[in-house]
Amino acid sequence: MRILKNILLKKYTTFKIGCKTRYFIQADNKNKLLEAIQWAKDRGIKFFIIGGGSNVLFSDNGFDGLIIKNSWVEARKGKEAVFASSGAPMDFLVKFYTKNGFSGLEWAGGLPGTLGGAIRGDAGAFGGEIRESIISVESFNTNSNRVMMRSYKDCRFDYRDSIFKNNNDIILSAELKFKIGDKKVIKDIINSHIIYRKTYQPLEYPSAGSFFKNIPVRDVSAKIKNKFIAVIKSDPFPVIPAAAVIDALGLKGLIVGGAQVSEKHPNFIINKNNASCADAIKLMDLIKKSALKKFGIEIQEDVQIKC
Numbered sequence: 397m398r399i400l401k402n403i404l405l406k407k408y409t410t411f412k413i414g415c416k417t418r419y420f421i422q423a424d425n426k427n428k429l430l431e432a433i434q435w436a437k438d439r440g441i442k443f444f445i446i447g448g449g450s451n452v453l454f455s456d457n458g459f460d461g462l463i464i465k466n467s468w469v470e471a472r473k474g475k476e477a478v479f480a481s482s483g484a485p486m487d488f489l490v491k492f493y494t495k496n497g498f499s500g501l502e503w504a505g506g507l508p509g510t511l512g513g514a515i516r517g518d519a520g521a522f523g524g525e526i527r528e529s530i531i532s533v534e535s536f537n538t539n540s541n542r543v544m545m546r547s548y549k550d551c552r553f554d555y556r557d558s559i560f561k562n563n564n565d566i567i568l569s570a571e572l573k574f575k576i577g578d579k580k581v582i583k584d585i586i587n588s589h590i591i592y593r594k595t596y597q598p599l600e601y602p603s604a605g606s607f608f609k610n611i612p613v614r615d616v617s618a619k620i621k622n623k624f625i626a627v628i629k630s631d632p633f634p635v636i637p638a639a640a641v642i643d644a645l646g647l648k649g650l651i652v653g654g655a656q657v658s659e660k661h662p663n664f665i666i667n668k669n670n671a672s673c674a675d676a677i678k679l680m681d682l683i684k685k686s687a688l689k690k691f692g693i694e695i696q697e698d699v700q701i702k703c
């Protein structure tokens with residue numbers, strides 16, 4: 397196992413923010429993932445796993461522990477399921493499905509990150525969510541030191557949530573559903589999603605994607621629902637887009653240090669000019685306070701902040 401020291405975390409996140417981690421291991425198979433965890437546990441060192449680093453904001457003070465970069469990339473088709481490793485990038489899996497004429501992951505066209513990150517946060521877009529593909533998930537429970545297999549039901553998926561957000565298990569692999577589809581139709585849907593992202597998201601700047609979760613309509617008053625009635629969308633249940641709320645607050649384009657609320661998509665905080673974690677957090681706090689004060693909405697961040 398190759399343990400690196402003092403590695404800059406900004407290199408491993410799409411936000412391009414984050415100082416040095418004391419230790420860093422790249423694990424490209426299951427055994428190496430488990431060994432890395434054990435290495436940290438044996439020494440009483442805290443550890444944190446990253447996949448694509450597309451949903452994390454690392455601190456300006458660095459990380460005094462071990463960052464495990466999950467680089468285990470594998471996908472195999474069985475008769476009834478696809479076996480995929482947690483480090484497989486979603487882009488790789490979308491291509492694997494397309495090549496085999498499998499339908500089921502079209503919604504993920506253009507979604508950054510790995511399968512592990514997607515399962516943990518039940519990633520979703522264009523009306524689809526990763527949970528719809530899950531048959532079972534294999535994970536390592538760091539408290540009991542046991543590898544566990546969970547059925548879909550036991551993963552307790554919810555909006556941008558799953559049991560893995562709360563139990564700190566390390567997701568190892570999953571069995572995914574698929575349906576046989578028409579390759580051309582599948583490709584066309586994926587491409588349309590990629591084009592939509594390029595058109596409406598500020599992909600020219602580093603970011604962690606949508607910073608805040610959309611707001612479930614069931615959580616807001618009738619008055620607020622009426623105010624945003626024209627923009628309510630299915631995600632896949634009725635939500636008020638956080639972007640619409642931030643826009644209505646007049647915060648589009650706001651700059652703190654090197655971070656900015658994107659003009660193109662106000663739910664993106666972009667790293668416009670060498671932003672620090674503190675810059676992004678100041679913007680986040682400002683947005684949250686304004687949303688609460690003006691609309692009584694408790695807007696919640698989706699990005700995992702690791703300080």
Ligand SMILES: Cc1cc2nc3c(=O)[nH]c(=O)nc-3n(C[C@H](O)[C@H](O)[C@H](O)COP(=O)(O)OP(=O)(O)OC[C@H]3O[C@@H](n4cnc5c(N)ncnc54)[C@H](O)[C@@H]3O)c2cc1C
Nearest residue numbers: 447448449450451509510512513514519520521567604605
């Ligand atoms: C341009 C852009 C667009 C985006 N669009 C969307 C979108 O449409 N929908 C959406 O839902 N998200 C979106 N995101 C956010 C992000 O891509 C997803 O949340 C993605 O699933 C995160 O995966 P990751 O591998 O990058 O996770 P990371 O950022 O590496 O990690 C995120 C969290 O998951 C944990 N984690 C990662 N791997 C594992 C594992 N194997 N086991 C346990 N925990 C793990 C980490 O510890 C961390 O807490 C977007 C991001 C960007 C930059």
